[in-house]
Amino acid sequence: MVTMSRTAVVASALTTALAFAMPAAAAEPPPVNGHTDNWVNEGTPSVEYDNGYKVDSKSEVKAALEQCNDRSVSCAATPVETPTEVVKWFDVVNDSISGKPGPIGNCGPGQGDMVLTYGGSQTFTWGWNVGASVDVSLVKDKLGVGAKAEYSESNAVTGTGQVTLTIKPGERGMLKMGHDMERSVSDVTIQGGKFGGAKITGLRTEAPLKRDPRVGKDVNTCGAPLLNPEY
Template structure:
């Protein structure tokens, strides 16, 4: 796998794909995860327990309890279970110029393939009580403050890079985002169901300006991030 490059993050709406300018080369500073297979957010099962002993782990019911925190008459206190962690989440991206998937150099020809490839990927983030992050709740609960959260739950970003595929290799453009992950408990007082405690609230949001672009190159018999 060749070096990865940091790009400038360009803020935009979900449907906006803005070409990213590649700046100085730098390796991702955080542990790297495969965005095609990673399911950290939903691996944890949140639950809510009321002061009468009733406990339920239905995602819909936990979200219903959490939504009470939007009411100013309800007191919600968040406790972070452990220190937030950061990862770089990578995805293989189709080449918008050819749309043919991996660039393969697996035949009988000689030499290496050098070309510039580009594409767009829509990054999404959320938590494990109904997908997308509710901005109002995020602010009330004071979660994700250190991540300089961008107030949307999905953004389409574009990037391009020069790829080199040697004889016997195949490769694709890959795009990544530095993400912050946290697990919190939330104590609720004054809600319609009385005192309640939500445990195992998982949140994943992007670090500001932390979109990356690189190349995913493997041997012809190997497997790319997207399983090809």
């Protein structure tokens, strides 16, 4: 026969209660390589006007979208999927070290560990899949995409960072910087304007969030790729 003391029963009940009360830890956003990632432009936006005319030229979709800046036109964006967060990473060239751009390499024979500290900056920008730079005011104020307080209020955010690299023999590496970005896909309904109205399908936006930039180390073996394919 199995017996359990009153204390054990109470402790078990408290443990169970705490397990339900404690929220699960938030999942870390997945990393993406900012040098090679092309999520923003992988989707093809299109616009269909109320008269049936449809086109998927980015320039024409952008022209339709810019009608939303006209006070006589009303526009609304509807998310077609749940926005997702990623951390977008970039290698930062060591401009502070004269004559040594690119990674710090320890690829020659007979060397010990190399220890080097350097800093740099990286700019993270809004993106959309209709070409040219993002009209942040239009996207946030007219469409309501990225209107939440945690979104950047400017087109670009620049962060600075510093790292101490320990490069072992047979390795090379760089400072890398990342920023939390939110990605969304929306359809935009336009009332008024050209042909009386239109619907834009598949508008992709990527926005930096109001968070501190992340700093890390991009280290790999000599001959193996780093984040930046140029190196």
